[in-house]
Amino acid sequence: MKQEINEKPLLKGLAINDKKAVETIYRENYNMVQSLIINNNGSADDAKDIFQEAMIVLYEKVRSGTFELNCQIKTYLYSVSKRLWLKRLQQLNRYAPPIEDPESTVSVDEEIEDHEKRDAEFEMMNKAISSLGEPCKSLLEAYYLQKQNMQVIAANFGYTNADNAKNQKYKCLMRLKKIFFAHYKNENGDG
Amino acid sequence: MGDIKVLEAVERYIRGEMNPDERLHFENLRKTNAEIDQLVVEHTLFLQQMNRFGEWQKFRGTLHEVHTDLAEQGKINSARLTGKAKVVYLWKRYKRVAAIAASIAGITTLTMSALVWSITPQAPASEIEKLKGEIYSIKTKTSQTDKELSKVKNSINNADNTIIYKTGGTGFIIDAKGYLVTNAHVVEGAHNIAIQNNKGEFTARVVYIDQLRDIAILKIEDENFKPFTSVPYAISKTESKLAEPIFTLGFPRNDVVVYGQGYLSAKTGFNGDTLSCQLELAANRGNSGSPILNKKGEVIGILNGRLKNAEGFTYAIQGKHIYKVLDELKKDTSYQKVKISARSSIAGLEFQQQVEKVEDYVFMVKVN
Secondary structure, eight states: OHHHHHHHHHHHHHHTTOHHHHHHHHHHHHHHHHHHHHTTTOOHHHHHHHHHHHHHHHHHHHHHTTSOOSSOHHHHHHHHHHHHHHHHHHHTTOOOOOOOOSSOOOOOHHHHHHHHHHHHHHHHHHHHHHHHOTTHHHHHIIIIISOOOHHHHHHHHTOSSHHHHHHHHHHHHHHHHHHHHHHHHHHHHOO | OHHHHHHHHHHHHHTTOSOHHHHHHHHHHHHHOHHHHHHHHHHHHHHHHHHHHHHHHHHHHHHHHHHHHHHHTTSSOOSSOOOOOHHHHHHHHHHHHHHHHHHHHHHHHHHHHHHHHHHSOOOOTTTEEOOOEETTOTTOOOHHHHHHHHHHHHHHHHOSSSOOOOEEEEEEEEETTTEEEEOTTTSTTOSOEEEEETTEEEEEEEEEEETTTTEEEEEEOOTTOOOOSOOSOEEOOSOOOTTOEEEEEEOSSSSSOEEEEEEEEESSOGGGOTTEEEEEOOOOTTOTTOEEEETTSEEEEEEEEEETTOTTEEEEEETHHHHHHHHHHHTSGGGTTOOOOSSOSSTTOOHHHHHHHHGGGEEEEEEO
16 A cells, blocks of 8 residues: 555656656666566567557556556556567567566556557557658647747748748648548548 | 638637637637538547647657666666577677777777867967956956956955856857857856846856867756747858858947957968857957857857957857767767757848847856
């Protein structure tokens, strides 16, 4: 119980992408996950991939809820990492050894399913934005992701005034939305 | 054109940026016009997805950064491999060889550049005056200043616990997050540094100093400082042209920013020094560290000295050296995000208008 109370501020920090909180969680759990992966047919690079993905699952979990896990952060990250790694081994058709758990685990199948769906959506968005090419990519990123205002963008991108930049941004946006909604309807139409 | 306006309105509506009247009007429009209603629904979904995508990207960036930091500090054993695979082991060995090769290359480069530097003519100290200002003009020997000196002394005695800044120069912002450039000789041996302009006074700290190039990078560390949104000028990487008109802003007087105008008179500095260039420009004590800007709104140099006993022979360190110093600074991982804006937003404006935009980014650097 005491542990969980101590971990709440950390989870709150994580939810707002506070670097200190992320660093603490990272530092306290990375080695555990790395030994799990390396002892089970993986490399250090695999360990980094899997651990970071598990961190994203945790991040999404605390953002959607009340910053409360029904277990310790450590248990959660271990469970997610293990599940992700077994899945990865299966996909690669590599031998998936039976893993003996030094840590206790919790069921995280549902969360991983949600995560995979979201991950696919983000990857799609990532590809869609990249496929637009320049200047569209940087222009849309500056406005929608970095939330810069149009005057600043116009200046940084060398447009003579904000209206020209707006025009260009509008054209780019239309292209992106077209790709986005084509995927979106496909996904949700086929179930 | 109409569509752009509609979309802009939709975005402002979704973000809650409309005033109540506008909002009411827009909501009515939404009720009567199905197309607009559809657009709002669709665009809300899109913006939500964009926002979440942006946060996801940012979080992934943080993870990556944290991993690199922790691995470097040895707080996680990421680099150490406990795996049995020989391939991995060989790869590790190979990497070490590569690292040795790279460091040999590095040493060679350093030696070469050291050689080049030692060949570069150094101005005899006596002939070039560094224009670091003495804020209280203690050095000027006239009876009047002697009188003032005693006044200053009195004021020092009166204000025991405030920091008295004795010398100073000028500095200018290179990264909107609060990084400034000034001359190394301005902040030499500094205990405390404060920067000041009409925006206020902030404390700052030296984060990098390059004596050879006479460039120092300061970081504003003051809770009252609000980062700028962007920097209006760029910093030139290329050589400037002879006779190119230039202007400068600096603090040769103690309180107000002073404008100076002139042109580039030689591509090299004193005695053919390739590090700097020569300007036809009046400069005074306190001008050290002032930015030299051209018509394109680019900083082409940092003013750092003048020839003694000759008006108008002013020297500036060429702008490209700022990049070199910055590259050095960035080797420290905590400063990897320091960035110089690549584009000037004031290109082609009249000097008068450029000054207006640049003024806020130039500070008096006070040192004690």
